Amino acid sequence: MGLKETLRKQAQRTKAAARSLAKCSSEVKNRALLAMAERLERETASLLTENMKDLEAGKEKGLAGPLLERLTLTPKRITEMAAGLREVAALPDPVGEVLKMTRRPNGIQVGQMRVPIGVIGIIYESRPNVTADAAGLCIKSGNGVILRGGSEAIHSNIAIARHLDEAGRAAGLPPHAVTLVETTDRQAIFDLLTFDDLIDLIIPRGGEGLIRTVVEHAKIPVMKHDKGICHTFVDESADLQMAEEISLNAKVQRPATCNAMESLLVHRKIAASFLPKIAKRLQEAGVEIRGCPETIKLLEGGGGSKIVPASETDWKTEYLDLILSVKVVDSIESAMAHIATHGSQHSEAIITQDYAHAMRFLNEVDASAVFVNASTRLNDGYQLGLGAEMGISTSRIHARGPMGLEALTCMKFIIFGDGQIRK
Amino acid sequence: MGLKETLRKQAQRTKAAARSLAKCSSEVKNRALLAMAERLERETASLLTENMKDLEAGKEKGLAGPLLERLTLTPKRITEMAAGLREVAALPDPVGEVLKMTRRPNGIQVGQMRVPIGVIGIIYESRPNVTADAAGLCIKSGNGVILRGGSEAIHSNIAIARHLDEAGRAAGLPPHAVTLVETTDRQAIFDLLTFDDLIDLIIPRGGEGLIRTVVEHAKIPVMKHDKGICHTFVDESADLQMAEEISLNAKVQRPATCNAMESLLVHRKIAASFLPKIAKRLQEAGVEIRGCPETIKLLEGGGGSKIVPASETDWKTEYLDLILSVKVVDSIESAMAHIATHGSQHSEAIITQDYAHAMRFLNEVDASAVFVNASTRLNDGYQLGLGAEMGISTSRIHARGPMGLEALTCMKFIIFGDGQIRK
CATH class of the missing domain: 3.40.309.10 (Aldehyde Dehydrogenase; Chain A, domain 2)
Structure with missing residues (x-):
């Protein structure tokens, strides 16, 4: 199976997971987030071992000091990732909120219900903590997530994402709700960006070059996190x-x-x-x-x-x-x-x-x-006052400014009738 | 000047207009919408003459009956366009609404203010009434609008758009707030879709083929209006x-x-x-x-x-x-x-x-x-209960379902402080 088909299979599984996840209660999602946090802390030693592989490869490749620093996991940083997941668990669940319920002249009651977006693709650079932070926000808001991290952090990211997915399943989440693209082949980015039937939103997190590339090639809506002058x-x-x-x-x-x-x-x-x-x-x-x-x-x-x-x-x-x-x-x-x-x-x-x-x-x-x-x-x-966020959006549609949990949802109209038809 | 440069010039003028338009009071915008309605009615005879050119060209090209029917303007349809503009004038102005104003622990007051998106590009097929309907919604929500209608309706669209822009100016709108692409060259669509520095949102209105083309080529966010099964x-x-x-x-x-x-x-x-x-x-x-x-x-x-x-x-x-x-x-x-x-x-x-x-x-x-x-x-x-709309969005971000005036706006955070800094 070629790279693109492998990726499509993964994305299809995440889409199926997202459908079940959309129906998960806040209770199940919160339990899963707490289990993920605990798992990361419990796996500190093995995560550091995987991170060491990235650091050694990075040194060999001659990565600059600040890049190596961003790549480094420490027990403190792992504790911070876990704390981040627990904070997200403590935030109110945005899903199911109903806004602006009104009664129309013909008697129908119309409101807008907040629902998950579906599957969110996150394309990011070297910090491995983004893997846990982004996954936590997507899960809480009921979205499946496909993560594509930087190649320098591949071992760390694989380890973190597998722990998140496993701990989530054990706590009652559908499998593959959190999926990491486990290849460093850059072509994977371009392939993901064409899956407009499987991925609903792409969020690039990184430098201007990454954002440009994503916007250039995406057939899927993109939320930009651009520079701040x-x-x-x-x-x-x-x-x-x-x-x-x-x-x-x-x-x-x-x-x-x-x-x-x-x-x-x-x-x-x-x-x-x-x-x-x-x-x-x-x-x-x-x-x-x-x-x-x-x-x-x-x-x-x-x-x-x-x-x-x-x-x-x-x-x-x-x-x-x-x-x-x-x-x-x-x-x-x-x-x-x-x-x-x-x-x-x-x-x-x-x-x-x-x-x-x-x-x-x-x-x-x-x-x-x-x-x-x-x-x-x-x-x-x-x-x-939004709590944890996915970054600061500079897009002019959907969400602008800090992207908290609400920005990872959309609205559907719900209508309670008792026989109304269009005249 | 080539086609692309001509189009960029137009889009730049509309972007400049949009900046002033964003600051226009509801009073000015409403007066302009009413003036546009009046102008269209007053110009019924000349609009029918221009429409006749499209109809004759359409018959020569052998357009099918239903297409010719959709293309046809009548005094009644012109009155309906005018009535549509008046209805939009009567709707509440979405711009300036502030949501969720709260006070944070450090004393800053934070809210989200509804603002125009900027410049909206509408790419549509043969019905000339879309020219007036779409322009009215964009103007009321404070957005500049670039219209690209079907080539069969070019004479009708040019006439309608010029009247709208002129009547708007006379009533106090910035010039070029309403701009029609006055060429039938299909390349114009592809060029517009690359102007991500000048156009903030593209709304295609038409069949599946048009929507596919737009999504394939757009470097700009697109709100889809897809089929309904x-x-x-x-x-x-x-x-x-x-x-x-x-x-x-x-x-x-x-x-x-x-x-x-x-x-x-x-x-x-x-x-x-x-x-x-x-x-x-x-x-x-x-x-x-x-x-x-x-x-x-x-x-x-x-x-x-x-x-x-x-x-x-x-x-x-x-x-x-x-x-x-x-x-x-x-x-x-x-x-x-x-x-x-x-x-x-x-x-x-x-x-x-x-x-x-x-x-x-x-x-x-x-x-x-x-x-x-x-x-x-x-x-x-x-x-x-939203009033006039731009169609029914099947997108999962920004707006889903009927796109009324609110869907043509975005939010910016506003913060009232008295000396707060980040600790």
């Missing part, structure tokens, strides 16, 4: 102390994340008093500032150190690092125009005491999350 | 009089629609009393019955006319005509298994007096709409 605009009326704390947090609290600030926009009227202070704190935190001419004048003029001039590409760059582009703007309009032109519609913030400006920014800025007087780093499932 | 299951406890009325309505009230019944499943215990009666009424209405062996025995045995035996393909066929496949089943489980295997997850109904069976069917059958004791023909935007 996030801005903080410090308005003329801002509380400057607050603006300092928020800007610092948005840049340095975890610079490698998609919701970290990459660009700071400062209203001209407060630039002279605000910029030197925030620049000092950012630089103390190791941040390199790339400024517009006015920023440079203000910062170097005050006796500060040399500032790198920002080029046109800086305004469109997701550094994911301790680098920040800074621009002085003359109004909220210029700030919003800059964001519309250079942003990636991910996470955008305004710091202001002006009511009308706050409301305009909230209403008019187009992004997955828009903040008034808060750090863009709060664009996260836990922070916004 | 819809069942009515008459359970053993059904009120047989009600079952008769509903079955008849589901089959004959408008057989060419996607929510018409194509297959009738009858519980064995009531088959002998129910089938002869409903068969007689269906046959009187001109319906050809294709039966399973048991159906044939029951109907021919009672002295009825010859029944065509149903083949395996009959169970999977969307007739869109006065033809019905009929099967006797021995339980609700067999009925649901048959529906899961042969249905298209569109509209499914059970007729029953049994509470447990009603609830099982509602919960377990997977379809865009599931009915208890009502006709599948009610799966429609007006009937279910």
